[in-house]
Amino acid sequence: MPVTGTGRTSRIIRWIDYRLPFVATLEHELNEYPTPRNLNYWWNFGSLAGIILVIMIVSGIVLAMHYTPESTMAFDSVERIMRDVNYGWLLRYIHMNGASMFFLIVYIHIFRGLYYGSYKYPRELLWMLGVVILLLMMATAFMGYVLPWGQMSYWGATVITNLFSAVPIFGQKIVTLLWGGFTVSNPTLNRFFSLHYLLPFVIVAVVGLHLIALHQHGSNNPLGIDHRGPQDSIPFHPYYTIKDMFGLMVFLLVFAIFVFFEPNLLGDPQNYIPANPLQTPPDIVPEWYFLPYYAILRSMTFNVLGIPSKLIGVTLMFSSLLLLFVLPWLDTSRVRSATFRPIYKKIFWLLVIDVLTLGYVGAHPPAGTIVVVGQVATFYYFFHFLILIPLIGKIERPRPLPTSIGTAVLPAAAGAAGDE
Amino acid sequence: MPTLRHALIGAALVVLAAGSSGARAQEAPTPPRQQWSFEGFLGTYDQAALQRGFQVYKEVCSACHALKHVAYRDLAEIGYTDDQIKGFAAQFQVTDGPNDQGQMYQRPAKPSDMFVPPFPNDQAARAANNGALPPDMSLLAKARDGGSDYVYAIATGFKDAPADFKLNPNMYYNEYFAGHQIAMPPPLTADGQVTYADGTKATIPQMAHDVTTFLAWAAEPNLDERHRMGAKVVLFLLVAIGVFYAAKRRIWARIH
Numbered sequence: 001m002p003v004t005g006t007g008r009t010s011r012i013i014r015w016i017d018y019r020l021p022f023v024a025t026l027e028h029e030l031n032e033y034p035t036p037r038n039l040n041y042w043w044n045f046g047s048l049a050g051i052i053l054v055i056m057i058v059s060g061i062v063l064a065m066h067y068t069p070e071s072t073m074a075f076d077s078v079e080r081i082m083r084d085v086n087y088g089w090l091l092r093y094i095h096m097n098g099a100s101m102f103f104l105i106v107y108i109h110i111f112r113g114l115y116y117g118s119y120k121y122p123r124e125l126l127w128m129l130g131v132v133i134l135l136l137m138m139a140t141a142f143m144g145y146v147l148p149w150g151q152m153s154y155w156g157a158t159v160i161t162n163l164f165s166a167v168p169i170f171g172q173k174i175v176t177l178l179w180g181g182f183t184v185s186n187p188t189l190n191r192f193f194s195l196h197y198l199l200p201f202v203i204v205a206v207v208g209l210h211l212i213a214l215h216q217h218g219s220n221n222p223l224g225i226d227h228r229g230p231q232d233s234i235p236f237h238p239y240y241t242i243k244d245m246f247g248l249m250v251f252l253l254v255f256a257i258f259v260f261f262e263p264n265l266l267g268d269p270q271n272y273i274p275a276n277p278l279q280t281p282p283d284i285v286p287e288w289y290f291l292p293y294y295a296i297l298r299s300m301t302f303n304v305l306g307i308p309s310k311l312i313g314v315t316l317m318f319s320s321l322l323l324l325f326v327l328p329w330l331d332t333s334r335v336r337s338a339t340f341r342p343i344y345k346k347i348f349w350l351l352v353i354d355v356l357t358l359g360y361v362g363a364h365p366p367a368g369t370i371v372v373v374g375q376v377a378t379f380y381y382f383f384h385f386l387i388l389i390p391l392i393g394k395i396e397r398p399r400p401l402p403t404s405i406g407t408a409v410l411p412a413a414a415g416a417a418g419d420e
Numbered sequence: 421m422p423t424l425r426h427a428l429i430g431a432a433l434v435v436l437a438a439g440s441s442g443a444r445a446q447e448a449p450t451p452p453r454q455q456w457s458f459e460g461f462l463g464t465y466d467q468a469a470l471q472r473g474f475q476v477y478k479e480v481c482s483a484c485h486a487l488k489h490v491a492y493r494d495l496a497e498i499g500y501t502d503d504q505i506k507g508f509a510a511q512f513q514v515t516d517g518p519n520d521q522g523q524m525y526q527r528p529a530k531p532s533d534m535f536v537p538p539f540p541n542d543q544a545a546r547a548a549n550n551g552a553l554p555p556d557m558s559l560l561a562k563a564r565d566g567g568s569d570y571v572y573a574i575a576t577g578f579k580d581a582p583a584d585f586k587l588n589p590n591m592y593y594n595e596y597f598a599g600h601q602i603a604m605p606p607p608l609t610a611d612g613q614v615t616y617a618d619g620t621k622a623t624i625p626q627m628a629h630d631v632t633t634f635l636a637w638a639a640e641p642n643l644d645e646r647h648r649m650g651a652k653v654v655l656f657l658l659v660a661i662g663v664f665y666a667a668k669r670r671i672w673a674r675i676h
Contacts, residue, residue: 037675079489079558082642089642090649234675242671246664253657260650261461264562272563272639273555282598 029215034233035240036221038409042116043219044247045109050207051248052102057200059095060144067147069193071186074149075274093263099141100266101255103289106134115348117336118220124328126213131324133206138290138321140199143192145287150271155284157184157192163297166311183277223401223408224336231406283365291362292355293317298366299378316378323385330385332393340399343392347384354380448598451566451573454629458636462651464644465637470498472616473634476627479614480607481557484549486537489558490638493531497641498634505531512536550590552603561632561639568636570596575628578606 004010017024066085068077081088110130113119119127146157161178165171180187218227227233234240258265266288270281286294300313323330338345354377361374402408457466474495477487492509496502510528514536517524529536537556539545546553564570573596581593581600591601614622637643 076489083489083494089646093646238671239675242664242668246661246668249657249660249664253654253661256650256653256657260646260653263646269563269565269567272559 030237030241031235033215033236034218034227034230035236036219036227036232036405037234037239038221038223038405039219039240039243040222041243041247042108042112043221044244044251045105045112046214047244048247048251049102049105049109052098052105053200053203053207056095056098056102057204059091059098060197060200063091063095064197067193069147069190071149071189071275074147074189078148090259093259096267097255097258097263099144100287100289101251101258102137103141105251106137107289110134111352113220114351115338115345116220116222117224117331117333117338119328120331120334120336121328122217123213123220126210126216127328128325129206129210129213131321133203133210134324135321136199136203136206140196140203141287141289143196143199146189146192147196148271149189149275151273151275151279151281152268152271152284154184154275154277155281156286157188159284160286161188163310163314163317166308166314168311185277220336221405222337222339223405224340225401225405228404229406231410232404285363288359288363291360292358293320293362295358295362295374296320296378296381298362299371299374301366301371301375316382320381323382327385327389330389332390333396333398334393335398335401340401341392341396342399343396347388347392351381351384354384448596448600451569451596454569454572454632456568456633456636458633458643462647464647465498466633467499468618468620469630469633470637471500472614472618472620472627473630473632473637474498475616476608476614476631477557477634480627481631482535482538484538484545484554484604485557486539486554487535487558487638488537488556489534490641491532491534492529494641498637502531509533550603554604557635557638559639561636563639568632571635572628572632574602575608575631576624 013023016022063081066077066081066088068074078092081092083089085091113127113130142156142160146153161175161184164174164178167174176182178188178191179185180191218233268285268287285291294317297313297317300309300316303309304312333341333344335341338348357373357377358381361370361377364370366374457463457469477485492505495505495508500508509531512529512533513526514529514533515524516527519525539548542553561568561571566573574594577594577596579593579595581587585593585600587593588601591603592605593600594602594604608624608627611621611623613624614627616622620626
């Protein structure tokens with residue numbers, strides 16, 4: 001509703017809105033924005049992801065004021081932050097654990113989208129922008145992990161940048177370009193710092209697009225059916241603002257427990273040893289949020305038709321993510337929510353188990369049964385998206401959908417009670 | 421199927437926790453768990469143990485191991501007075517300069533200086549230790565799997581090598597060191613090696629426990645403050661959760 005008052009504030013707001021519809025837009029997108037009335041707590045993770053992004057940017061900007069991106073000083077400058085900068089330890093532990101929290105939230109957000117079919121018509125671009133955000137986050141997190149210049153920073157950077165050497169013909173050139181030299185060294189650290197500072201703002205821009213796309217058709221919901229009328233939706237504010245605030249407090253509690261009581265649990269002790277190019281650590285393990293991809297990368301232990309295993313492994317790893325871009329077209333079912341899809345619901349949980357298995361495999365040295373388990377789990381990951389998803393859409397008989405959200409969830413109506 | 425879902429969330433958290441830290445191939449046995457005053461939600465460093473541990477570091481470890489991220493002034497946090505710190509720092513010489521004549525010169529260390537390392541550089545350290553480099557100890561308690569338990573286990577893990585074990589020259593057998601061959605001679609050799617200022621009996625386990633406490637502090641000097649602040653933050657958030665939950669219930673009651 002437009003601002004109609006006659007007071008001074010209202011007149012100022014009208015003056016601004018006539019030229020730049022700032023307040024009107026906020027009003028439109030928050031107060032009037034109709035939101036399905038049946039969103040469950042899995043829908044909290046979108047706003048949580050936005051908030052943790054802000055926390056990461058703010059803590060990161062302050063850390064950058066004290067950090068030195070130079071290979072002989074980076075490690076010591078981080079220790080100086082930990083010891084001598086006022087609340088530097090707090091800032092760094094927030095930023096370090098914030099990265100893990102960001103991925104945890106985003107992974108839950110993605111699996112929520114998979115379960116409730118949020119990627120389907122008409123939200124394909126919304127979903128694809130989300131995949132872009134994930135890719136940007138991964139690049140940002142990887143480069144951020146290099147900055148403290150510990151052993152795992154250095155060797156992680158070496159292993160991951162070396163992946164690009166698998167690219168035919170241009171491989172070595174690409175790697176040299178990434179390194180800014182002939183090994184991971186000071187120029188590498190400099191460019192990673194620069195990009196680590198840049199990419200979060202690119203993420204902010206893509207998040208903006210993600211939100212515009214979201215507000216075009218509104219949120220999906222646990223029933224996966226469209227709004228049919230006013231009985232189906234409620235204003236975002238105050239109903240979802242208060243629900244998001246409650247969820248935020250619960251999340252902050254989990255976050256605080258990591259930051260204040262187990263700040264190093266998710267990190268690798270090796271990264272408290274300064275980078276040493278002459279000494280390879282016994283095991284090079286990425287951060288937990290990269291473990292499933294790492295398992296896929298290492299699953300190729302043999303060449304196929306003369307194509308080197310490394311190239312196939314790298315291709316598989318990138319495909320595991322790029323696959324998500326085409327998911328809306330791989331899925332042949334028009335029913336969104338798994339609530340009404342008996343077979344899809346089962347394979348969804350199998351996919352969750354599969355990804356957790358890949359994570360477990362990625363954390364362990366590739367030997368013995370771990371290798372076989374990793375190969376089976378990698379195969380199943382692709383089998384899920386490329387075979388099961390298109391096939392099940394064709395053969396599955398979905399349960400009947402409710403006629404509207406209102407009839408399904410309001411007390412007066414009898415019927416399926418959604419998934420709450 | 422809420423139970424399956426909860427089980428999966430539980431499994432996810434376990435994988436999360438085990439993922440990067442617990443999964444390393446172990447050549448050596450896992451160090452046994454010890455009791456530390458600084459463990460747990462409200463754990464704090466035991467001041468007396470810190471001072472005893474500092475004494476062990478000073479009299480034993482510091483012959484070979486540097487502590488380059490710790491400054492003398494930091495000793496105020498473990499209960500030493502400014503005069504004690506000045507006196508202790510002044511025993512060491514640091515190179516400063518150049519002066520007005522353009523010359524570098526030696527002067528006694530000040531509280532603002534970092535702990536003076538026992539060797540001027542890594543090469544000198546190796547030359548004095550049969551080619552082995554004694555690691556800097558500032559972050560040792562955070563830089564190894566097992567943390568403080570590991571440091572304690574190494575300090576007390578020296579044994580005679582089993583008969584069939586081939587020990588290289590100038591190496592020592594340590595139960596908890598990867599590969600069991602360690603270049604460091606047993607640092608704590610006899611009860612009473614250090615005479616504690618507070619009269620505590622300096623047994624080997626006591627000295628190992630104290631010096632590990634000191635090294636845990638050196639690696640994480642802000643732990644006490646972190647735990648205190650964490651307790652307040654958690655209490656605040658628990659209250660906030662209650663308030664926001666009540667508010668949410670009330671607001672949603674309008675449309676239920």
